Each structure stands twice: as structure tokens, then as C-alpha cells.
Amino acid sequence: MLSALMSDPTENASRLVAVPSVSSQSNLPVSDVVESMLSELGFTVERQEFLDPHGVRKANVIGKIGPGTGGVAYFSHTDVVPVDSWSVAQHGPFEPRVRDGRLYGRGSCDMKGSIATAMAAVSRLDPNQLVQPIYIVCTADEEVGFHGARHMVENSTFYREMVASQSRAIIGEPTELNVVHAHKGIYGIRVTSHGKAAHSSTRDGVNANLAMIPFLAEMKAIHDETRNEPRWQNDQFDPPWINWNIGINDLNCAVNITPPISICTVYFRPMPGQNTEELLSRCRAAADRQGLEFKLECAGAPLSGDANSEFVRETLKLSGATRSKTVCYGTDGVMFGELKQILVLGPGSIEQAHRDDEWISLEQLKKGANLYEQLFRRWCVQ
Numbered sequence: 001m002l003s004a005l006m007s008d009p010t011e012n013a014s015r016l017v018a019v020p021s022v023s024s025q026s027n028l029p030v031s032d033v034v035e036s037m038l039s040e041l042g043f044t045v046e047r048q049e050f051l052d053p054h055g056v057r058k059a060n061v062i063g064k065i066g067p068g069t070g071g072v073a074y075f076s077h078t079d080v081v082p083v084d085s086w087s088v089a090q091h092g093p094f095e096p097r098v099r100d101g102r103l104y105g106r107g108s109c110d111m112k113g114s115i116a117t118a119m120a121a122v123s124r125l126d127p128n129q130l131v132q133p134i135y136i137v138c139t140a141d142e143e144v145g146f147h148g149a150r151h152m153v154e155n156s157t158f159y160r161e162m163v164a165s166q167s168r169a170i171i172g173e174p175t176e177l178n179v180v181h182a183h184k185g186i187y188g189i190r191v192t193s194h195g196k197a198a199h200s201s202t203r204d205g206v207n208a209n210l211a212m213i214p215f216l217a218e219m220k221a222i223h224d225e226t227r228n229e230p231r232w233q234n235d236q237f238d239p240p241w242i243n244w245n246i247g248i249n250d251l252n253c254a255v256n257i258t259p260p261i262s263i264c265t266v267y268f269r270p271m272p273g274q275n276t277e278e279l280l281s282r283c284r285a286a287a288d289r290q291g292l293e294f295k296l297e298c299a300g301a302p303l304s305g306d307a308n309s310e311f312v313r314e315t316l317k318l319s320g321a322t323r324s325k326t327v328c329y330g331t332d333g334v335m336f337g338e339l340k341q342i343l344v345l346g347p348g349s350i351e352q353a354h355r356d357d358e359w360i361s362l363e364q365l366k367k368g369a370n371l372y373e374q375l376f377r378r379w380c381v382q
Contacts, residue, residue: 006041006123009365010103012116014096016078017105023079023144024056030078031059034115034138038063041122043136046158050151058140060148062158064133065122069165071132071380073339074372075332076115076172077142077149080107087356102359110353113360114172114346117368124373125381132380135162142332145188145298149332162339168311168379169339170372171303173331174348174360177367179315181324181343184237184269185302185334187276189283191215192293197260205258209250211290212262218286219246219266222279226268234271236326243269243328265297269328272304300334303342311341318374319345345371 006012015037019030031047038045043063052058061078083093083106091097093106103113118136135158139148152159162169193212198205223244226232233240245267250259266283270276280296287294305312307324316324324343331344347368348360 006037007120009113009117009120009369010098010362012037012119013103013108013113013360013365014098014105016112016116017096017103017107018094020094021078021080021107022082023141024054024082026057027078027140028057028059031061031138031140034061034078037119038136041065041119042127046156048151048155052141052147053145058148060140060152060156061138062152062156063136064158065127066130066133066380068132069161070167071134072376073135073137073162073167073169074118074172075137075139075169075336076111076118077139077332078112078115079140079143079148080110080112081143081354085356093358098362101362103362103365104357104359106358109174109348109358109360110350111173111346111348113348113365114174114368117347117365118172118372120369121372121376125376129381131382133167134376134380135167139332146300146332146335149335153335153338166340169333169336169342170375171331171333171342171344172346173329173344174346174350174353175325175327175344176349177319177345177347177364177371179312179319179321179324179343179345180327181305181307181312182236182272182326183303183330183333183344184242184271184328185276186267186269186298186300186330187280188265188267188297189280190295190297191264191266191283191287192295193262193290194293195258195260195262198258200256200258206260207258208262209259211292212248212264215286215290215292216246216248216264219244219264219283222282232274234274237271237328239328242271242274243267269330270302272302276301300330301337303331303333303336303344305342309341312343314378315343315345315375318378319371
């Protein structure tokens with residue numbers, strides 16, 4: 001065994017949860033812990049630091065153990081969602097606690113618990129018996145636009161190695177250890193109308209909402225179309241539509257001021273085979289007609305693995321399940337289109353992710369570590 005001290009996934013998860021890593025802040029402290037854990041297990045570590053769109057320094061950590069290429073690549077992220085509404089009175093969000101068969105704390109489910117199970121699984125292997133590599137990837141900013149995954153895809157030597165050899169890819173997001181072969185993509189746009197603030201009783205102001213209203217009408221029409229037309233439906237998903245979500249805000253501080261700015265956001269989740277560019281082009285054209293500022297804020301294609309592939313079938317057999325599933329949330333997998341053998345499989349339930357009392361069951365941590373160990377042995381151990 002590589003490290004008996006890291007064979008307990010609950011201990012590993014507690015160690016990670018205890019380090020704050022909300023996406024708006026730097027994840028360097030938790031990346032330091034991940035790097036230390038990987039080094040302790042004998043991984044060769046590639047660390048990538050970069051500045052996020054707000055100028056905050058972030059890091060991806062990619063580890064490799066074992067000879068050659070191919071093998072298995074496990075993908076995860078170290079950032080977590082905000083903790084402003086944390087509701088557990090007994091302890092804070094970064095004070096992990098075990099209670100009633102659960103580990104509580106921000107990130108325990110999404111997805112530091114999953115990282116902990118992968119570490120535990122590797123710790124139970126004999127490195128001298130590895131015949132193919134195991135990669136463990138921990139990215140930044142999955143929760144806020146996949147910035148870390150994008151940076152890794154563009155810059156990581158280890159990732160290029162995975163692509164060249166078509167490593168089996170497992171994204172460890174919470175699925176209750178169900179095998180997921182596909183999930184929706186995610187695209188987000190921000191459209192801005194600029195006006196001029198003035199007292200509403202004068203003729204000096206320009207109300208930014210007036211140019212926005214016709215644009216909103218077109219967004220509503222697209223919303224209705226995607227709910228009703230068969231080409232935007234896919235019954236393999238629940239819900240079977242693309243979730244065309246419209247947000248509006250004029251940031252106005254008083255009712256007697258003409259709003260100087262009006263903002264519309266649209267986030268939608270396309271499914272495999274749908275014409276995303278058509279929708280984006282229609283949004284751009286609608287913005288141009290009203291003289292509005294258009295910005296594509298995030299873009300990630302659906303993950304579309306082959307439910308009938310040998311990789312999925314073997315994983316199902318080892319997991320004890322009979323068929324794979326689809327889910328409607330997204331993962332870093334939206335950036336990994338070059339990897340053809342890919343699925344999502346991780347401990348914990350998405351129902352517990354992002355909650356103000358986030359937790360993961362100790363049973364899921366135990367089962368996750370055992371399943372990952374089986375998968376690593378199946379493909380990487382002699």
C-alpha cells in the first residue's frame with residue numbers, strides 16, 4: 001500500500017473541507033494540500049497557476065502515478081460555492097463534523113469528498129504493480145465557468161498525454177455512484193443596454209430599459225420555442241428541454257431616476273446533437289438590432305459518452321448497476337471533448353450539493369473509495 005494514513009476517505013475529506021476555497025477567493029491553500037497529498041502518495045505533480053477573470057490567482061493540480069500512458073484519469077475540482085447562508089449552528093462551513101453517519105461541511109459532497117475517495121483508493125494499491133498510469137486532476141473554478149479546466153486543456157502536458165493515448169476518463173461529481181454517460185452543456189450570455197441617468201421628470205434621461213424590452217420579447221419567444229418544438233427536446237433527460245433561463249436587472253437605485261443600465265442574462269443547457277450556434281446567433285442578432293452590447297460569458301458543450309461502449313459496460317459491471325444514466329447538471333467535462341472514453345461517477349447526491357447544510361454520507365465515501373479502487377485495479381494494475 002502506498003500510504004496507510006490516507007486509506008480512510010472520511011479523514012481525507014475532513015482534511016480538504018477544512019481549507020476554505022470559495023470560487024471568488026484563491027484556491028491556492030487547498031491546492032497546496034492536494035499537492036501534498038498527491039506527493040505523499042508518490043505522484044509526479046504538474047501544478048498550473050493562473051489568474052482568473054477577476055485577477056485572483058488560482059491553481060490546477062494534476063498528478064500522475066504509474067508507467068506509460070493510457071490508464072485512468074480522474075477529474076475533480078477544489079472550488080466550492082459561497083457559504084453566506086450556511087445554516088448549521090453547531091459549526092461553521094469549514095469546520096468538518098461527523099454526525100449521524102454524515103460528514104458535514106462546505107464541499108463535503110461537491111466535491112472534496114469525491115477527491116478524498118480517489119486518494120484513498122490509490123493509497124490501497126501497490127505502486128510496483130501498476131502497468132498503466134492513474135491521473136488525478138483537481139481544477140479551479142468549476143463552479144463559476146470552468147476556467148481551470150479550460151486552462152488545463154490549453155496548457156497541461158499531462159492532459160495532452162491523456163488525449164494522445166485516450167485515457168479512460170472519470171469525472172467524480174456526485175452521482176450516488178451511478179454511472180452517467182451524458183449530461184447537458186451550459187452556455188451563458190450577458191446583454192447590456194446603456195442609457196443615461198437623470199431625474200425622471202426631465203427630458204435629459206435615457207431609459208436603458210426601453211431598448212432592452214424588444215430584446216426580452218425575443219428571448220421569451222426563444223424560451224417558448226425551446227419548450228415546445230421537438231428539435232429542442234430530448235426525452236433521455238429530465239427535464240427534456242434546455243432550461244432557457246432569463247434574468248433581468250436595471251440596478252436602479254430609485255424609482256424617479258431613468259435607469260442608466262439594463263442587463264439581461266440568459267443561461268441555457270443544450271443536449272447532445274442540438275444546434276447551439278443557431279441559438280447564440282439569434283441572440284447576437286437580436287442584440288444588434290437594438291444596439292445592445294453582447295457578451296458570451298461561458299460556453300461548454302454537452303458531455304456525450306457512448307452508453308454502449310466497452311468502457312461504460314465494464315464500469316457498470318464493477319459498480320453493480322445494469323444501465324447508465326443522464327443528468328441535467330454540468331461538469332468540467334464540458335471542456336473535455338477530446339476524450340472519447342468518458343463518464344461521470346462519484347459519491348454523494350447532487351441533492352446535497354450547494355445546500356446550506358451540505359453533507360455526504362460516510363457510507364457513500366466508503367463505497368466510493370472501494371469502487372474507485374476496483375476501477376483502478378481493473379485498468380492499471382497487473
